[in-house]
Amino acid sequence: MGTYEKPKPCPNCGQSDADKINFTWWGGAIGPRIFNHVKCNYCSTKYNAKSGDSNTTNIIIYTVVLVIIAFALVFMFQGG
Numbered sequence: 001m002g003t004y005e006k007p008k009p010c011p012n013c014g015q016s017d018a019d020k021i022n023f024t025w026w027g028g029a030i031g032p033r034i035f036n037h038v039k040c041n042y043c044s045t046k047y048n049a050k051s052g053d054s055n056t057t058n059i060i061i062y063t064v065v066l067v068i069i070a071f072a073l074v075f076m077f078q079g080g
């Protein structure tokens with residue numbers, strides 16, 4: 001899916017040296033890819049490499065959507 005671009009500067013310390021995160025507790029292996037989640041090598045801040053902003057809002061929305069889907073699936077299987 002495209003080439004890896006240099007990440008935007010860290011919102012905390014301003015460095016552009018960050019590594020991609022491949023797995024997170026909130027998003028498994030898919031979540032961090034969707035949100036270009038990276039970790040700053042200088043201050044360990046995690047942020048969005050494309051926007052240069054924190055991913056906190058995205059993570060909350062992502063988690064809430066997953067919970068809703070999980071509840072919907074449970075409801076469907078109980079109904080059947």
Ligand SMILES: [Zn+2]
Nearest residue numbers: 010013040043
């Ligand atoms: Zn930083």
